[in-house]
Amino acid sequence: MLVDTGLGTEDIQRPVPRLSSTFLLMNNFQLRPQETALAQLKSAGYSPNDVRHIVLTHLDFDHAGGVSDFPHATVHVMAEELRAAKERQGFWGVRRYRPVQWSRVAKWQLYEPQGETWNGFQAVKQLKGLPSDILLISLIGHSRGHAGIAIRQSDSWLLHAGDAYVHHSELQYGSVYPGIVEYQGLLDVDKKARIQNQARLRELANNPAAKVHIFCSHDPFELAQLSNV
Numbered sequence: 377m378l379v380d381t382g383l384g385t386e387d388i389q390r391p392v393p394r395l396s397s398t399f400l401l402m403n404n405f406q407l408r409p410q411e412t413a414l415a416q417l418k419s420a421g422y423s424p425n426d427v428r429h430i431v432l433t434h435l436d437f438d439h440a441g442g443v444s445d446f447p448h449a450t451v452h453v454m455a456e457e458l459r460a461a462k463e464r465q466g467f468w469g470v471r472r473y474r475p476v477q478w479s480r481v482a483k484w485q486l487y488e489p490q491g492e493t494w495n496g497f498q499a500v501k502q503l504k505g506l507p508s509d510i511l512l513i514s515l516i517g518h519s520r521g522h523a524g525i526a527i528r529q530s531d532s533w534l535l536h537a538g539d540a541y542v543h544h545s546e547l548q549y550g551s552v553y554p555g556i557v558e559y560q561g562l563l564d565v566d567k568k569a570r571i572q573n574q575a576r577l578r579e580l581a582n583n584p585a586a587k588v589h590i591f592c593s594h595d596p597f598e599l600a601q602l603s604n605v
């Protein structure tokens with residue numbers, strides 16, 4: 377199972393028109409083929425067909441671009457996120473969601489957030505075909521169906537919070553560099569919900585008794601920390 381895919385092979389080969397020229401201008405994408413999930417799995421000795429499930433935090437282009445590298449995988453995502461990605465509302469909707477990246481998905485598994493809670497969040501507690509130790513946690517705000525993915529370890533949890541925050545200082549103290557605040561604001565679909573969810577994540581992260589290790593998609597410090605575990 378993969379959680380998110382990052383950009384995929386075809387995004388690197390043909391960034392235009394797979395990706396939006398607005399984001400290509402705004403972000404300093406490195407577009408290195410060796411950094412795709414496919415290339416990293418191959419270098420670790422796996423075949424693309426070994427990936428049977430992809431669980432997505434959301435369908436933004438920089439999370440879902442590699443879905444097309446794994447045509448046999450079942451793709452799990454919140455139903456509202458796929459609706460938003462198909463509707464592509466507004467200036468940013470057209471640019472963030474790139475249907476060419478996921479239009480060939482043969483098997484979607486879609487979920488509605490449920491009343492069952494996990495540490496105060498609505499959670500989907502059984503993903504089809506996956507162990508019950510893997511949960512989809514509703515973390516809306518950044519996008520309409522944004523979710524985190526929680527994975528049970530022996531006596532603790534890992535929580536991939538996607539883009540619910542983007543820098544560890546937000547999780548620790550609630551503050552972040554000004555440029556990041558503006559970038560987050562551009563893409564928020566529900567700023568109030570994102571801030572509320574982020575505050576609850578902060579509480580969880582700062583409560584050692586909860587035993588939840590939280591990380592996000594875009595923080596190189598968190599990546600280095602987890603890579604050394």
Ligand SMILES: [Zn+2]
Pocket residue numbers: 434436518539
């Ligand atoms: Zn995003």
